[in-house]
Amino acid sequence: MLQCCWRIQARFRVVGKYARNRYFASPSIAFEQNRPSISDHQVWSRFSSTAYPRFKMAEATMTPVDQTLPGGGEASSTQIVPIAPSKLGEFLDGANWPSQLPLDDWSLELYDTADARHLVEAAQLLRNSTIPVAFPTETVYGLGADATRSEAVKGIYKAKQRPSDNPLIVHIASLQQLRCLLLGSRSATNPSVYEPCTDPIPDIYKPLIEKFWPGPLTILLPVPENSPLAPETTAGLATFGARMPRNLLALALIKLADRPIAAPSANASTKPSPTAAEHVYHDLAGRIEMIVDGGPCQVGVESTVADGLVSPPVILRPGGVSIGQIREVKGWEKTTIAYEDKALMEGKKEGPRAPGMKYRHYSPKAKVMLFESGRDCGIDDLAGAAGSKRRVGVVRTKRWKQIGVEEKTITNGRVEAEDGTTHLESVGKHVREHKAGLPTDSPLVQMLAEQSQYQARQIHEVELATDDGAIMVLDISIGPDTIDIARGLFSALRDLDKKDLDAIIVEGIEDGSGDDVSAAVMNRLRKAAEVNVL
Numbered sequence: 001m002l003q004c005c006w007r008i009q010a011r012f013r014v015v016g017k018y019a020r021n022r023y024f025a026s027p028s029i030a031f032e033q034n035r036p037s038i039s040d041h042q043v044w045s046r047f048s049s050t051a052y053p054r055f056k057m058a059e060a061t062m063t064p065v066d067q068t069l070p071g072g073g074e075a076s077s078t079q080i081v082p083i084a085p086s087k088l089g090e091f092l093d094g095a096n097w098p099s100q101l102p103l104d105d106w107s108l109e110l111y112d113t114a115d116a117r118h119l120v121e122a123a124q125l126l127r128n129s130t131i132p133v134a135f136p137t138e139t140v141y142g143l144g145a146d147a148t149r150s151e152a153v154k155g156i157y158k159a160k161q162r163p164s165d166n167p168l169i170v171h172i173a174s175l176q177q178l179r180c181l182l183l184g185s186r187s188a189t190n191p192s193v194y195e196p197c198t199d200p201i202p203d204i205y206k207p208l209i210e211k212f213w214p215g216p217l218t219i220l221l222p223v224p225e226n227s228p229l230a231p232e233t234t235a236g237l238a239t240f241g242a243r244m245p246r247n248l249l250a251l252a253l254i255k256l257a258d259r260p261i262a263a264p265s266a267n268a269s270t271k272p273s274p275t276a277a278e279h280v281y282h283d284l285a286g287r288i289e290m291i292v293d294g295g296p297c298q299v300g301v302e303s304t305v306a307d308g309l310v311s312p313p314v315i316l317r318p319g320g321v322s323i324g325q326i327r328e329v330k331g332w333e334k335t336t337i338a339y340e341d342k343a344l345m346e347g348k349k350e351g352p353r354a355p356g357m358k359y360r361h362y363s364p365k366a367k368v369m370l371f372e373s374g375r376d377c378g379i380d381d382l383a384g385a386a387g388s389k390r391r392v393g394v395v396r397t398k399r400w401k402q403i404g405v406e407e408k409t410i411t412n413g414r415v416e417a418e419d420g421t422t423h424l425e426s427v428g429k430h431v432r433e434h435k436a437g438l439p440t441d442s443p444l445v446q447m448l449a450e451q452s453q454y455q456a457r458q459i460h461e462v463e464l465a466t467d468d469g470a471i472m473v474l475d476i477s478i479g480p481d482t483i484d485i486a487r488g489l490f491s492a493l494r495d496l497d498k499k500d501l502d503a504i505i506v507e508g509i510e511d512g513s514g515d516d517v518s519a520a521v522m523n524r525l526r527k528a529a530e531v532n533v534l
Contacts, residue, residue: 133289133290142266265302299486403475
């Protein structure tokens with residue numbers, strides 16, 4: 001393990017707002033320095049005009065920590081902890097690597113707020129516990145653990161009941177942290193000093209990083225000799241996936257934990273991915289201790305996984321960055337597809353090269369019937385899908401009209417509470433406040449502004465008469481915009497699955513253009529479907 005990179009334990013105390021000395025969380029060590037002026041550093045954000053007191057972060061002794069929690073590593077209860085990014089602190093640019101890549105390095109100065117203390121608590125759990133922590137990203141909620149500790153990573157597999165040959169994606173907060181991983185034992189002597197010629201990040205990925213990081217893109221990298229990563233993180237493979245999430249809470253949490261974080265989606269294995277804290281609680285209550293609640297996710301499908309270690313490059317999993325976007329990047333023009341939608345790998349002996357390639361995934365309890373793009377759904381189809389419960393769900397996207405004429409709408413407030421829309425609206429309020437007082441070209445403001453509002457979807461309940469008797473149809477629309485479909489897909493499947501249905505019929509979308517996330521949407525639906533109607 002690269003102790004100099006990640007073994008820092010920290011304690012916090014309040015500093016008066018006029019004190020000159022400040023402590024900052026850095027990627028390799030906690031250090032004291034004079035507080036920089038605006039001209040000394042590029043200030044990413046002063047989250048609020050309120051003058052919060054600051055934490056003082058001091059280097060602590062390397063005291064061994066008992067990593068076994070009460071109950072033999074089992075979570076006795078699960079707590080959802082809402083945290084607002086606007087109440088955390090100030091993000092400061094601290095790059096010392098001679099490159100122009102985004103988030104090369106940065107530091108975080110915390111406010112003395114309850115939100116900051118909660119995030120510090122979550123970071124301490126990641127450093128010391130064997131029970132994973134759930135947290136939001138821009139794609140879906142992740143279930144995180146220290147990627148360098150075997151027992152911590154095993155906690156992920158245990159909580160999710162995930163097959164052990166399914167590798168995990170490593171989440172990092174800066175490129176300097178990624179370099180520590182890739183340099184392996186070479187960085188152990190002095191991780192903060194590198195020569196440009198020794199940059200371990202493969203050149204093929206640098207244009208992708210510049211364009212899409214932080215964001216929903218995972219790149220496949222070689223596991224270095226004497227790698228600090230736990231073997232459970234890579235599932236014994238010679239490569240591992242890494243990404244930098246485009247979510248302030250995720251970045252701050254990883255920075256405070258001072259560890260690379262292994263994090264698959266925070267759902268029970270094979271179930272729909274969680275896009276809200278309530279989804280995580282539904283699946284993992286009693287298996288984990290803390291869920292960091294940052295509101296609904298913006299993208300709604302997992303990251304794209306790209307492999308540039310082969311020629312031509314390939315996409316191992318479609319996601320939030322489309323293959324069309326990737327092909328526009330220099331060196332990636334001939335990128336091909338290497339994933340399978342319909343014929344899953346469950347019968348194959350070899351392990352998957354990336355998450356989502358082998359096992360049935362994204363499936364609710366009710367049978368999912370996918371109608372491919374252009375295929376209509378009639379009353380006979382609904383009647384055929386109905387079983388003994390006589391209850392069928394329908395997810396509409398681009399073309400299908402609402403079923404039935406007379407309808408009653410399930411209480412809108414309950415739907416909103418289930419998908420967390422109210423919490424996201426509060427984030428939007430902070431975006432407007434920040435934009436009023438900060439330069440519009442601030443990277444952090446741009447990141448916050450992209451957290452667009454997600455409207456709650458109403459479920460319409462209609463009773464239809466058929467030759468075999470009445471059936472109840474629960475109808476929800478998540479279209480027609482492809483981005484909204486991606487964002488609302490998993491939430492719609494989960495909301496309908498709570499209604500005790502025989503089946504859920506989903507309207508597919510055209511996925512051949514390659515210029516949006518439609519391929520990712522259809523990939524997830526084909527893996528979820530028990531029946532595919534052409």
